[in-house]
Amino acid sequence: MTASAAAQEENAAAPPCAPAAPVAARSAIESTIALLAAALRPAPGSSFVATAELDSDAPAPRARQLVWQLAELVAGKLGPQARYHGQALGLAAARRLARPAPALVFLRPRIARGRLSLAADLYPVPRGIWQRAAAPEPGPTEHGYAEAALDAEVRGFLEPIPLGEPVVARSPVPEAGVLALGCGDLDADGAPELVAVGRQRIAVLGLRAGEVLPRRAALWSELAHVAPAPLRQPIGFATVVPEDPWSGRHAYADVSLTDRARSVRLDASLRPLGGFEAMAVPFGQRSACTPVRSLLLQDGLSPCTPADPPLAATLGRPTDALGSALVVATSGRAEVACALRDGARLVVRWADGRERTFAERVGAQLAVGDLDQDGLPELATSLDVLDPSKDAVVVRSLLPSGELQERYRVSVPTGVGALAICPPDGPGRPALAVATAAQIWVIR
Numbered sequence: 376m377t378a379s380a381a382a383q384e385e386n387a388a389a390p391p392c393a394p395a396a397p398v399a400a401r402s403a404i405e406s407t408i409a410l411l412a413a414a415l416r417p418a419p420g421s422s423f424v425a426t427a428e429l430d431s432d433a434p435a436p437r438a439r440q441l442v443w444q445l446a447e448l449v450a451g452k453l454g455p456q457a458r459y460h461g462q463a464l465g466l467a468a469a470r471r472l473a474r475p476a477p478a479l480v481f482l483r484p485r486i487a488r489g490r491l492s493l494a495a496d497l498y499p500v501p502r503g504i505w506q507r508a509a510a511p512e513p514g515p516t517e518h519g520y521a522e523a524a525l526d527a528e529v530r531g532f533l534e535p536i537p538l539g540e541p542v543v544a545r546s547p548v549p550e551a552g553v554l555a556l557g558c559g560d561l562d563a564d565g566a567p568e569l570v571a572v573g574r575q576r577i578a579v580l581g582l583r584a585g586e587v588l589p590r591r592a593a594l595w596s597e598l599a600h601v602a603p604a605p606l607r608q609p610i611g612f613a614t615v616v617p618e619d620p621w622s623g624r625h626a627y628a629d630v631s632l633t634d635r636a637r638s639v640r641l642d643a644s645l646r647p648l649g650g651f652e653a654m655a656v657p658f659g660q661r662s663a664c665t666p667v668r669s670l671l672l673q674d675g676l677s678p679c680t681p682a683d684p685p686l687a688a689t690l691g692r693p694t695d696a697l698g699s700a701l702v703v704a705t706s707g708r709a710e711v712a713c714a715l716r717d718g719a720r721l722v723v724r725w726a727d728g729r730e731r732t733f734a735e736r737v738g739a740q741l742a743v744g745d746l747d748q749d750g751l752p753e754l755a756t757s758l759d760v761l762d763p764s765k766d767a768v769v770v771r772s773l774l775p776s777g778e779l780q781e782r783y784r785v786s787v788p789t790g791v792g793a794l795a796i797c798p799p800d801g802p803g804r805p806a807l808a809v810a811t812a813a814q815i816w817v818i819r
Contacts, residue, residue, distance in 0.1 A: 401716060402522060402523075403529050403703070404444070404491070406521065407493045408445070408449060409452070411519045414520070415480060415495055417497065417517050418497050419478050420453055420456050420568070421458075421476055422457050422458075422479065423500070424469075425472065425473070426482035426483070427465070427483045427484070430487070431533070434489070434534035435534070436746070437532050441542065442463050443461040445482060445484055445493065445819075448462060449495070469793065476500055477796070479497070479500055480497055480801050481496050483495070485641075486533070486790040488566070489525050490522050490523065493520070495520070497512050497518070527705045528703055528706065530705075533802075535747070538770075539769075540783065544585030544816065545816050546816075547576070550575070550576060553572065553815070554809035555570045555612050556794060557795070558795040559565040559628075560807070566583070567798055569582060569795065569815070572612075575595055575640070577645060577771070578590075581805060582800070591645055595634070596763070597659070599635040600637075601634055603636065605633055606633045606634075610633045610654070610667070611634075612655060613630050625642065628640070631656070633654070637651060652658050653677075654666065658676060659699055659726070661684075662679060663677065663678070663679065664676070664678065664679040665677070671693035671695050672690070672692040672694050672695065673690075673693055674693055688726050690713065690724065691728075692717055696737075697714070698755075699711060699712065700712060710725055713725075714741045714742075714743050714754050719737065719738075720733060720735070720737075721735045721736075723754070726815055731777055737756035737759055737769075738766065738791065739757065740791045742754075742755040746770065751772050751775070752773050753771065753772050753776060754770070754773060755768060756769050756771075764789075766786075766790045767786045768794065792810040794808070794810075795808045
């Protein structure tokens with residue numbers, strides 16, 4: 376059987392796509408508190424909530440305010456009769472203060488490797504002298520745990536991240552000609568992976584201390600057959616959709632390339648979960664699908680599969696370039712922002728339809744994220760140039776005034792092939808990944 380015939384047989388027999396309900400558009404604090412409350416449902420509504428000291432790998436000058444807010448929010452989820460203590464305590468002191476409540480909820484907050492985690496134990500509080508004599512310090516009856524990537528709301532309690540002169544680490548690519556990059560924790564090991572899309576292969580690359588490490592790869596010929604009319608200048612996307620603790624769904628990657636007749640949904644091992652004919656593009660922390668006509672992505676976005684959740688959003692216009700991210704403000708408000716091109720002009724469009732068009736001309740490589748976690752999105756773009764030797768990565772912040780402020784630019788004399796902004800993976804700046812002709816650069 377030829378590779379093409381094998382690909383067609385594989386596509387015809389592809390299993391139904393896995394359910395793709397996205398992680399809800401919640402801030403890190405809101406997400407962890409909601410998950411903990413669901414895990415601690417047996418807790419009485421009049422429980423006492425206390426918290427240990429914050430354990431953080433990043434300087435936290437406002438740690439006291441953070442633990443106070445966490446305790447207050449957990450108590451609010453338990454019920455109007457719940458009480459909380461606003462200062463960090465040891466477990467023994469928390470047990471004493473918990474009387475006469477029927478139960479103690481003890482929180483252990485931690486910030487490590489770019490994530491906020493919150494563990495909670497439910498302890499019964501002995502009533503009366505005989506219960507205290509028989510079991511003065513009973514063990515926990517319930518345990519809950521939740522975590523989420525750091526965002527601007529949490530960063531407000533930590534030391535700010537300066538967005539100054541970047542540091543660039545360079546690594547060879549598994550193969551030349553990377554056309555799209557996606558970044559996220561695909562295998563749930565706590566560190567981000569890059570999904571690199573070429574014309575022949577899709578590769579998963581690990582990121583460790585700025586170094587790019589090959590992990591695994593899959594051939595396009597084994598995933599999707601060749602498009603009937605591929606574009607001369609191919610367009611591709613890779614979106615890593617994070618795991619959803621609410622449904623238990625694992626992370627996956629949606630990958631599309633105009634060279635191929637189908638987009639594909641892949642698990643962490645690059646095994647196919649399904650496929651669809653439209654182009655899968657990034658939209659916040661999920662993917663959406665749109666057709667390609669007249670060499671452009673069309674403006675309407677829809678769920679990629681019947682199992683995907685509803686989506687009512689548009690890009691406002693056809694475009695040949697798109698980047699998107701979920702941006703969390705310091706208040707905790709979460710919104711989806713998209714960057715696209717209208718001709719060569721940069722357009723920023725929000726999920727609710729608000730948009731702004733800028734005079735700046737940009738290239739066909741775009742990425743969106745919050746590199747300094749201050750609640751204002753950064754837009755990483757290539758330049759609108761025909762000569763690759765004159766290309767560069769330009770990072771701009773979108774200010775509250777609606778204006779763009781250039782933060783830095785890095786010359787890329789071999790041309791920018793793809794861009795991706797990674798989720799936080801430590802106390803410093805998240806990685807900006809750049810695919811060049813023969814290397815992948817990790818900029819921090």
